[in-house]
Amino acid sequence: MSLYCRNFSNLIAKRCFASSSKIPDLTKDRYPIQRGQYAELSDKDYAQFESILDKNRVLTGSDTQGHNIDWLRSVRGYSNVVLKPKTTEEVSEILKYCNSRKLAVCPQGGNTGLVGGSVPVFDEVVISLNSMNKIEYIDEYSGIVTCQAGAILENLESKVQEKGLCVPLDLGAKGSCHIGGNVSTNAGGLRLIRYGNLHGSVTGVEAVTATGQIMNLMSNFKKDNTGYHLKHLFIGSEGSLGIITRLSIQCPTASKAVNVSFLGLNSYDDVMNTFLMAKKELGEILSSVEMIDEVSLNCSNKVFNGQSPIDVFPFYMLIETSGSNQAHDEEKLNEFLRKAMESSLVIDGVTTNEPGKMRNIWLMRERIADSLINIEGYCFKYDISLPLTHFYEIVPATKERVGDLASFVCGYGHIGDSNLHLNVACKNFNQEIYKAIEPFVFEYTSKLKGSISAEHGIGFHKTKYLKYSKTPEAIAFMKQIKELMDPNGILNPYKVLPL
Amino acid sequence: MSLYCRNFSNLIAKRCFASSSKIPDLTKDRYPIQRGQYAELSDKDYAQFESILDKNRVLTGSDTQGHNIDWLRSVRGYSNVVLKPKTTEEVSEILKYCNSRKLAVCPQGGNTGLVGGSVPVFDEVVISLNSMNKIEYIDEYSGIVTCQAGAILENLESKVQEKGLCVPLDLGAKGSCHIGGNVSTNAGGLRLIRYGNLHGSVTGVEAVTATGQIMNLMSNFKKDNTGYHLKHLFIGSEGSLGIITRLSIQCPTASKAVNVSFLGLNSYDDVMNTFLMAKKELGEILSSVEMIDEVSLNCSNKVFNGQSPIDVFPFYMLIETSGSNQAHDEEKLNEFLRKAMESSLVIDGVTTNEPGKMRNIWLMRERIADSLINIEGYCFKYDISLPLTHFYEIVPATKERVGDLASFVCGYGHIGDSNLHLNVACKNFNQEIYKAIEPFVFEYTSKLKGSISAEHGIGFHKTKYLKYSKTPEAIAFMKQIKELMDPNGILNPYKVLPL
Numbered sequence: 001m002s003l004y005c006r007n008f009s010n011l012i013a014k015r016c017f018a019s020s021s022k023i024p025d026l027t028k029d030r031y032p033i034q035r036g037q038y039a040e041l042s043d044k045d046y047a048q049f050e051s052i053l054d055k056n057r058v059l060t061g062s063d064t065q066g067h068n069i070d071w072l073r074s075v076r077g078y079s080n081v082v083l084k085p086k087t088t089e090e091v092s093e094i095l096k097y098c099n100s101r102k103l104a105v106c107p108q109g110g111n112t113g114l115v116g117g118s119v120p121v122f123d124e125v126v127i128s129l130n131s132m133n134k135i136e137y138i139d140e141y142s143g144i145v146t147c148q149a150g151a152i153l154e155n156l157e158s159k160v161q162e163k164g165l166c167v168p169l170d171l172g173a174k175g176s177c178h179i180g181g182n183v184s185t186n187a188g189g190l191r192l193i194r195y196g197n198l199h200g201s202v203t204g205v206e207a208v209t210a211t212g213q214i215m216n217l218m219s220n221f222k223k224d225n226t227g228y229h230l231k232h233l234f235i236g237s238e239g240s241l242g243i244i245t246r247l248s249i250q251c252p253t254a255s256k257a258v259n260v261s262f263l264g265l266n267s268y269d270d271v272m273n274t275f276l277m278a279k280k281e282l283g284e285i286l287s288s289v290e291m292i293d294e295v296s297l298n299c300s301n302k303v304f305n306g307q308s309p310i311d312v313f314p315f316y317m318l319i320e321t322s323g324s325n326q327a328h329d330e331e332k333l334n335e336f337l338r339k340a341m342e343s344s345l346v347i348d349g350v351t352t353n354e355p356g357k358m359r360n361i362w363l364m365r366e367r368i369a370d371s372l373i374n375i376e377g378y379c380f381k382y383d384i385s386l387p388l389t390h391f392y393e394i395v396p397a398t399k400e401r402v403g404d405l406a407s408f409v410c411g412y413g414h415i416g417d418s419n420l421h422l423n424v425a426c427k428n429f430n431q432e433i434y435k436a437i438e439p440f441v442f443e444y445t446s447k448l449k450g451s452i453s454a455e456h457g458i459g460f461h462k463t464k465y466l467k468y469s470k471t472p473e474a475i476a477f478m479k480q481i482k483e484l485m486d487p488n489g490i491l492n493p494y495k496v497l498p499l
Numbered sequence: 500m501s502l503y504c505r506n507f508s509n510l511i512a513k514r515c516f517a518s519s520s521k522i523p524d525l526t527k528d529r530y531p532i533q534r535g536q537y538a539e540l541s542d543k544d545y546a547q548f549e550s551i552l553d554k555n556r557v558l559t560g561s562d563t564q565g566h567n568i569d570w571l572r573s574v575r576g577y578s579n580v581v582l583k584p585k586t587t588e589e590v591s592e593i594l595k596y597c598n599s600r601k602l603a604v605c606p607q608g609g610n611t612g613l614v615g616g617s618v619p620v621f622d623e624v625v626i627s628l629n630s631m632n633k634i635e636y637i638d639e640y641s642g643i644v645t646c647q648a649g650a651i652l653e654n655l656e657s658k659v660q661e662k663g664l665c666v667p668l669d670l671g672a673k674g675s676c677h678i679g680g681n682v683s684t685n686a687g688g689l690r691l692i693r694y695g696n697l698h699g700s701v702t703g704v705e706a707v708t709a710t711g712q713i714m715n716l717m718s719n720f721k722k723d724n725t726g727y728h729l730k731h732l733f734i735g736s737e738g739s740l741g742i743i744t745r746l747s748i749q750c751p752t753a754s755k756a757v758n759v760s761f762l763g764l765n766s767y768d769d770v771m772n773t774f775l776m777a778k779k780e781l782g783e784i785l786s787s788v789e790m791i792d793e794v795s796l797n798c799s800n801k802v803f804n805g806q807s808p809i810d811v812f813p814f815y816m817l818i819e820t821s822g823s824n825q826a827h828d829e830e831k832l833n834e835f836l837r838k839a840m841e842s843s844l845v846i847d848g849v850t851t852n853e854p855g856k857m858r859n860i861w862l863m864r865e866r867i868a869d870s871l872i873n874i875e876g877y878c879f880k881y882d883i884s885l886p887l888t889h890f891y892e893i894v895p896a897t898k899e900r901v902g903d904l905a906s907f908v909c910g911y912g913h914i915g916d917s918n919l920h921l922n923v924a925c926k927n928f929n930q931e932i933y934k935a936i937e938p939f940v941f942e943y944t945s946k947l948k949g950s951i952s953a954e955h956g957i958g959f960h961k962t963k964y965l966k967y968s969k970t971p972e973a974i975a976f977m978k979q980i981k982e983l984m985d986p987n988g989i990l991n992p993y994k995v996l997p998l
Contacts, residue, residue, distance in 0.1 A: 139886065139887070139888075140775065141771060141774065141775055141886075141887040141888065142886070142887055142917050143778075164779055185724065186724050186728065188722045188724075192721060192722065196695050196699040196700075196721065197699060197721050197722070199698045199699055199728065199731065200695040200696060200698055200699020200700070201695075201699070213972060214972070215972055215973060215976065216970050216972065216973065217973060218948075219950065219968075220886065220917075220948065221884035221916070221917050221918075221949070221950050221953065222687075222691060222695065222696050222916055222917075223687045223691065223696065223884050223913070223916050223917070223918045223950065223953040223954045224884055224950035224952075224953060224968070225684065225685050225687075225735055225950070225952045225953065225954055225955065225956045225957070226950055226951060226952050226957060226965055226968040226969055227736075227957060227965055227968075227969055227973070227974070227977050227995060227996070228732065228735070228736050228740070228977045228980060228981075228995075229685065229698065229731050229732075229734060229735045229736070230973065230976060230977065230980070232698065232728050232731030232732070232734075233727065233728075233731070233732075235728060235731075236724055236727070236728045237726075237727050237728070241727070253778050253779060253782045253783075255782065255783070256782075272640060275640065276639065276640055279642075279752050280663055280752060280823075281823065282823065283752045283754065283755075283822060283823035284752075284754070284783040284784055284821075284822050284823060285783055285823075322783075323782060323783050324779075324780065324781065324782035324783060324784075324831065325827065325830075325831060328824065328827040328830070328831070331824075331827070332823065332824060332827070385720035385722050385723055387638065387640075387641070387719065388638070388640040388641055389638075389640065414722070417720070417721055417722050418641050418719075418720050418721075418722070419720075419722045449717075449719065450720070451718065451720050451722065451723035451724070451725055452725060453723075453724050453725050454720065454722035454723060454724065455722045455724055456724065457724045458724070458725060458726060466725055466726055469718075469723070469725040469726075470725055470726055471715050473712060473713070473714055473715065474714060474715065474716060474726070474729065475726070477714065477729060478726050478727045478729065480983060481727060481729070481983075484979060484980075484983055496726060496727075497726070
């Protein structure tokens with residue numbers, strides 16, 4: 001079933017990108033940021049790149065444009081060179097050279113990131129992993145898959161499905177995003193509640209450091225206690241400590257049965273308690289628990305002509321189960337729903353295992369993000385983790401704060417992972433709203449000891465907010481690690497760490 | 500059900516410890532190792548420790564003996580001081596002082612490690628986490644539990660069970676081991692196949708570095724992408740980069756139903772294919788898959804008067820399911836067994852959900868390790884990860900290599916996690932056997948790109964073998980990290996990294 005949703009959400013992604021085809025301002029003009037003391041590209045550098053790669057894998061001029069603009073069209077660099085290595089050794093040669101020349105570098109996967117981390121800020125040399133897409137080996141016994149970093153998530157999923165496995169990660173952008181980019185950004189997604197995050201699933205990483213050293217930390221075992229677990233430095237550091245070139249990931253058994261329920265609820269407290277009941281009743285078959293507020297669903301259905309299968313409610317939940325026996329899963333799900341309705345937590349709902357219907361339900365949920373970008377003209381988007389007992393309070397609090405300045409404020413997200421997407425929609429980017437909600441949202445999150453970036457990362461956009469989720473000691477330690485691993489600071493500069 | 504096994508295995512652990520009550524040689528005498536250039540304790544130092552802690556939390560003289568000897572009685576230090584802080588701030592004060600004085604330090608949890616990592620090698624100051632055992636908070640909605648590092652695993656399990664949760668980690672030593680020690684050593688255990696390793700489950704860590712800095716990396720969220728994921732440096736680095744003082748861990752829903760099958764098989768290939776079939780048929784309810792060879796089971800039953808519920812076979816498997824519905828799980832398990840027997844993979848077997856019977860089956864498995872220590876007099880033990888297609892070959896290969904020198908060679912382990920425990924039993928520690936099997940076992944493992952330490956870690960015993968699972972570049976990088984974080988090298992010296 002999930003294949004339906006996944007494919008469809010890629011269609012949305014492409015549509016949205018096409019709909020906002022305006023080229024954004026250059027980042028250097030839009031944001032108050034200074035170029036670092038890096039060298040500028042000379043003819044000799046191009047010649048050197050062409051000697052490392054074939055000429056046709058050194059893109060210049062207009063061929064670089066797509067690599068300079070992020071998917072959200074929120075930032076634009078002006079790099080004049082995109083390098084497309086095919087091997088780890090080529091990545092190593094490139095970095096060795098760039099480091100010796102003090103040329104800044106921007107590693108790039110599928111360029112689907114949402115925080116401006118995957119494109120150059122100024123004229124950084126782009127190293128695209130597009131051509132490193134080999135799926136090398138699938139061990140059907142252990143479920144371990146080894147591949148190059150540029151393998152597209154959807155292709156990886158198709159390959160492992162042939163062996164009865166699934167990739168423990170599912171994202172809307174799976175038709176474009178690279179597994180290496182996913183690992184570099186510790187991508188989260190829709191089924192983290194079931195399969196955990198990538199720190200648990202990724203068993204090995206091969207990365208090239210800023211100085212060109214190939215760091216082989218590959219392992220095909222979840223149990224491997226041989227020294228420091230260094231691979232985690234590369235998971236989620238967004239390409240600023242090294243470029244991941246290969247990796248191994250453990251893939252669980254694919255589920256034979258999938259069911260989706262779409263529920264209507266009267267209050268956030270009911271949502272929270274329904275989640276608790278779902279965990280207890282559905283246990284091992286729970287694969288997704290999403291919360292959607294009324295405004296979010298309206299927006300999705302209005303923009304994309306969707307139709308809710310149930311009446312209007314202040315809150316909705318999408319609960320997905322997946323398991324190895326359809327009859328068993330249905331029985332559990334029905335029993336859970338019976339209890340939830342009997343105790344008046346859930347007022348109305350539909351349940352289905354028909355692919356078309358499940359797809360339509362998932363579509364309503366997955367279209368929300370795109371609808372919010374399109375409906376009014378501009379949308380301030382926040383991706384935060386909050387304790388469930390205070391999860392939704394930030395939505396009315398933000399609404400009160402912005403008053404009539406915004407068109408509307410809404411919230412939805414992966415309640416199963418304590419991850420809320422808070423949105424403030426308005427006609428245009430507006431300094432008054434901006435000042436009303438930032439740093440308000442981050443301060444609010446920080447007070448609740450939440451995370452100011454749950455799954456999207458820090459990238460370019462959030463460096464100055466890192467302090468709301470990390471102590472000064474932790475940030476200082478991050479800087480020490482950066483200096484140790486990238487003494488010239490050439491790897492993805494202006495990103496992750498505060499300037 | 501699992502509670503039965505767990506309690507019982509603690510009894511075994513205590514029995515075994517008591518049975519080999521001989522005090523081992525001092526490590527400095529048994530092994531060719533030089534004391535580092537650390538300061539020696541003076542009266543002023545004792546006074547300082549007493550000023551930081553109460554006098555009764557500074558143990559000296561005979562009170563230190565239990566802290567100087569490891570559980571296996573394989574190593575013995577001669578530290579004359581054991582400090583028992585109650586707070587992170589006290590740990591910080593102690594480390595600040597020790598670092599300024601260049602006093603070497605040995606952090607100690609429950610002292611249940613199997614690689615000599617948890618006791619001093621020479622006269623290191625022992626910092627015992629015994630008195631830091633508060634379970635601070637259980638969030639029943641998210642399942643996140645926050646506690647001090649010295650909380651005993653079994654106590655933590657009891658507490659979370661009250662909320663319908665379980666700790667995603669289960670070890671024989673759970674009655675003594677600390678959750679902080681588990682995290683510091685990235686402990687594996689019996690149910691890793693179901694819940695993954697601690698890099699996935701632990702959401703936050705607070706650690707004190709060698710210089711006394713408190714590094715607050717606490718987080719209550721699986722989705723938290725705010726900068727480098729530094730907590731993983733403390734997970735599995737065996738106390739050599741910092742002392743973990745608090746942590747948060749996500750606990751899944753406890754299972755209501757447990758079933759255990761004990762199966763007899765004719766060959767390792769049948770074991771491997773039965774595992775593959777179990778993964779496909781049992782999917783989400785599979786919670787343990789163990790393999791035991793004939794010699795291992797005989798040994799366990801001989802030493803502990805156990806009785807196998809089935810006939811004699813070259814191989815046995817213990818398969819445990821746990822889920823939320825007893826009838827569903829039994830149906831799945833029966834269907835799996837029917838298929839496995841129809842295809843002649845499994846020749847005989849029993850299945851039970853009766854606590855007493857499950858306990859007896861688990862006991863046969865869990866007693867193996869202790870029986871091997873007791874049966875002959877000495878046992879060379881290896882804890883390795885190997886690809887499943889070559890998993891068992893090392894057992895006959897080692898047997899051939901040692902010939903008549905050893906009493907017997909056997910293998911068992913967590914096949915579900917590719918983790919084999921290889922054992923060579925003999926009358927006494929014997930240089931001839933030792934030379935025959937080391938580095939043979941590690942070279943063999945290395946050729947298959949296996950891990951020379953799957954779940955036990957490197958500790959004191961395996962530092963010189965690290966090179967068989969890690970490249971020179973990776974080891975050099977580990978040393979750089981160690982120098983950065985512990986410039987005077989005071990934290991758990993002589994451990995983890997090669998000297």
